[in-house]
Amino acid sequence: xxxxxxxxxxxxxxxxxEFRDQVDRRLSGELTEDEFKPLRLMNGVYLQLHAYMLRxxxxxxxxxxxQLRTLAHVAxxxxxxxxxxxxxxxxxxxxxKLEELPDAMADLARAGLHGMQTSGNCVRNITTxxxxxxxxxxxxxxxxxxxxxRQHLTLHPEFSFLPRKxxxxxxxxxxxxxxxxxxxxxxxxxxxxxxxxxxxVMVGGGLGRTPFIAKTIKPFLPKRDLxxxxxxxxxxxxxxxxxxxxxxARIKILVHELGAEKFAREVExxxxxxxxGALALDASAVNDxxxxxxxxxxxxxxxxxxxxGKALAEDKRFRAWVDNSVANHKVAGRAIVTLSLKPVxxxxxxxxxxxxxxxxxxxxxYSYGEIRxxxxxxxxxPHVAQRDLPALWRALDAIGVATPNVSLISDIIACPGLxxxxxxxxxxxxxxxxxxxxxxDLDLARSLGxxxxxxxxxxxxxxHHHVGHIGILxxxxxxxxxxxxxxxxxxxxDAELGKLLGPAVPYATSPxxxxx
Amino acid sequence: xxxxxxxxxxxxxxxxxxxxxxxxxxxxxxxPAARLLADARDLALRAAPTGVIWPNxxxxxxxxxxxxxxxxxxxVFPTFKDGRAYSQARLLRERHEFRGELRATGQVLRDQxxxxxxxxxxxxxxxxEADAAKFAEAVQRYSVxxxxxxxxxxxxxxxxxxxxxxxxxxPGTREVxx
Numbered sequence: 088x089x090x091x092x093x094x095x096x097x098x099x100x101x102x103x104x105e106f107r108d109q110v111d112r113r114l115s116g117e118l119t120e121d122e123f124k125p126l127r128l129m130n131g132v133y134l135q136l137h138a139y140m141l142r143x144x145x146x147x148x149x150x151x152x153x154q155l156r157t158l159a160h161v162a163x164x165x166x167x168x169x170x171x172x173x174x175x176x177x178x179x180x181x182x183x184k185l186e187e188l189p190d191a192m193a194d195l196a197r198a199g200l201h202g203m204q205t206s207g208n209c210v211r212n213i214t215t216x217x218x219x220x221x222x223x224x225x226x227x228x229x230x231x232x233x234x235x236x237r238q239h240l241t242l243h244p245e246f247s248f249l250p251r252k253x254x255x256x257x258x259x260x261x262x263x264x265x266x267x268x269x270x271x272x273x274x275x276x277x278x279x280x281x282x283x284x285x286x287x288v289m290v291g292g293g294l295g296r297t298p299f300i301a302k303t304i305k306p307f308l309p310k311r312d313l314x315x316x317x318x319x320x321x322x323x324x325x326x327x328x329x330x331x332x333x334x335x336a337r338i339k340i341l342v343h344e345l346g347a348e349k350f351a352r353e354v355e356x357x358x359x360x361x362x363x364g365a366l367a368l369d370a371s372a373v374n375d376x377x378x379x380x381x382x383x384x385x386x387x388x389x390x391x392x393x394x395x396g397k398a399l400a401e402d403k404r405f406r407a408w409v410d411n412s413v414a415n416h417k418v419a420g421r422a423i424v425t426l427s428l429k430p431v432x433x434x435x436x437x438x439x440x441x442x443x444x445x446x447x448x449x450x451x452x453y454s455y456g457e458i459r460x461x462x463x464x465x466x467x468x469p470h471v472a473q474r475d476l477p478a479l480w481r482a483l484d485a486i487g488v489a490t491p492n493v494s495l496i497s498d499i500i501a502c503p504g505l506x507x508x509x510x511x512x513x514x515x516x517x518x519x520x521x522x523x524x525x526x527x528d529l530d531l532a533r534s535l536g537x538x539x540x541x542x543x544x545x546x547x548x549x550x551h552h553h554v555g556h557i558g559i560l561x562x563x564x565x566x567x568x569x570x571x572x573x574x575x576x577x578x579x580x581d582a583e584l585g586k587l588l589g590p591a592v593p594y595a596t597s598p599x600x601x602x603x
Numbered sequence: 604x605x606x607x608x609x610x611x612x613x614x615x616x617x618x619x620x621x622x623x624x625x626x627x628x629x630x631x632x633x634x635p636a637a638r639l640l641a642d643a644r645d646l647a648l649r650a651a652p653t654g655v656i657w658p659n660x661x662x663x664x665x666x667x668x669x670x671x672x673x674x675x676x677x678x679v680f681p682t683f684k685d686g687r688a689y690s691q692a693r694l695l696r697e698r699h700e701f702r703g704e705l706r707a708t709g710q711v712l713r714d715q716x717x718x719x720x721x722x723x724x725x726x727x728x729x730x731x732e733a734d735a736a737k738f739a740e741a742v743q744r745y746s747v748x749x750x751x752x753x754x755x756x757x758x759x760x761x762x763x764x765x766x767x768x769x770x771x772x773x774p775g776t777r778e779v780x781x
Binding site: 092094095097098101104105109117122125126208238239240241242243244245246247248249322325326330360365366371372375 | 683684685686687689690691693698712714715717718719721722733744745746747748749750751752758759760762763764
């Protein structure tokens with residue numbers, strides 16, 4: 088995990104001080120709401136249906152146990168005792184008071200957490216594979232590059248007032264767990280013919296009301312050029328992206344209107360004049376960041392320890408969980424464990440303060456104090472010894488995060504929907520809860536195999552419905568909640584948009600959708 | 604609106620010439636972009652400094668032929684949320700090496716002053732009087748900057764390089780590197 092140095096800590100503290108001043112000026116009326124809105128958004132503060140919402144970044148999905156305890160503290164002290172993990176490796180608190188926001192941010196800052204650029208028309212939290220650093224199929228740890236990008240794009244003076252929000256995701260594995268092709272910039276690390284590692288650069292992916300799969304504009308970008316090339320893309324977008332219509336302001340529209348080739352030429356021309364300047368990455372700059380990523384000093388273990396074999400043979404429930412929620416690790420004797428935040432009948436992605444505290448303790452005990460957050464809205468313990476799996480399972484089961492439904496039909500990705508969000512047209516959470524109840528019989532769910540349902544409460548597509556195997560989109564018809572259903576979408580390396588199945592159906596029929 | 608230069612409120616010595624109005628002799632003047640392109644030869648020969656107000660939807664490269672004699676370029680923020688002129692400013696300073704006065708005009712508010720200064724602006728038509736008074740404070744809110752620009756503030760990367768590469772962490776420990 089990345090450990091902040093004095094520069095990182097100072098910047099976050101200065102940000103809290105600045106935001107406190109901005110909130111004071113808003114409360115005194117010195118700042119109008121119109122002036123305040125972009126400032127609060129760039130600190131992750133939304134005004135929702137019932138209250139202010141605070142969105143905290145979890146860069147590249149990596150959390151320390153101390154940070155998770157801090158999130159639990161914020162849930163308990165400033166909110167209603169729970170938080171909601173999102174599809175972009177963030178966590179949201181839905182009930183925070185504006186006056187208390189600076190204090191909540193100060194508490195978060197002490198643990199190296201912040202809401203910087205989790206919202207607003209700027210570069211958002213950089214996301215990557217939640218298994219980065221431990222996945223057997225990765226070519227290197229993508230988080231080092233995500234952190235280099237994060238730093239470069241934090242409070243960037245040129246790119247803080249872009250035409251629209253801007254999302255970047257990276258993967259360094261053959262299997263893309265970061266959905267990079269539905270991002271404004273998707274970066275895929277791979278090795279070229281000469282044996283060098285670099286990035287395939289894709290632009291203009293995204294969901295929302297005009298979904299696009301990203302197009303490749305640079306098949307191989309050397310690592311030294313990562314920052315300068317991203318800078319060139321952003322500079323092109325900042326100048327030529329549309330600002331006349333909010334629905335046409337994302338980079339995907341610019342890429343679509345110019346055509347990927349012409350866009351690529353614009354970027355190339357810009358890049359040629361900056362690539363050998365101050366942004367070129369030398370080995371020392373990369374090593375400096377890499378040196379602050381902490382890796383566990385694993386004990387030497389063997390795969391398939393006897394304790395595990397015995398428990399697998401004796402306990403069917405444990406076996407079902409291992410089959411479903413435990414993945415291979417790059418180091419022998421270790422495992423990657425996914426914690427399902429999709430309980431039967433519960434809202435997807437929510438965790439209570441007590442669960443967060445308990446998971447932090449379990450991370451200390453079994454996972455070198457480290458937790459990951461994935462875009463599927465589940466948590467991960469990335470460094471578990473296989474021999475500890477039975478004990479860990481019992482502990483996770485006791486706090487309700489061992490439902491063996493990872494990647495099954497009840498592992499639903501959903502946005503907060505009309506229960507919280509001021510943009511939504513329809514509710515998402517009750518639909519998700521109903522589906523999980525219908526498929527609580529895990530044999531039935533398993534018989535369907537890997538199946539992703541994604542639910543969005545409006546066309547903004549925060550639940551990524553276009554890339555769900557089954558996608559459900561809430562719409563409003565004559566003041567009532569209706570849902571459009573798409574099928575055949577997927578988010579990974581072979582990303583595709585789903586096809587509309589037919590006319591929208593009303594909310595009341597949702598219990599019968601399981602017959603689809 | 605107050606003009607801030609070098610952290611202080613100053614009087615604007617430039618006269619803003621509108622559209623086709625005559626440009627008075629011997630007075631520093633700012634002309635619209637179309638006027639500059641049409642009358643460049645005459646304007647270049649004026650006895651007093653000439654500046655241009657350049658809209659945020661025109662390419663900065665078009666300005667390049669005039670930069671060696673222009674005393675001032677004013678870039679426009681129609682609202683503070685429209686950030687195109689930040690890119691224009693950096694291109695002027697960093698690519699075209701423009702050393703004249705670079706002025707931010709339009710909706711120029713306290714919470715954007717630091718970004719503006721970092722992008723290369725050195726004079727600011729600050730919209731609110733209270734913001735002009737707080738200029739110095741507003742541009743000193745931060746002491747850490749992750750990205751190198753032409754404003755002279757050292758980036759964290761340079762500062763880290765000067766300090767030397769951080770020592771590798773002892774594997775398995777939870778110490779915070781300082």
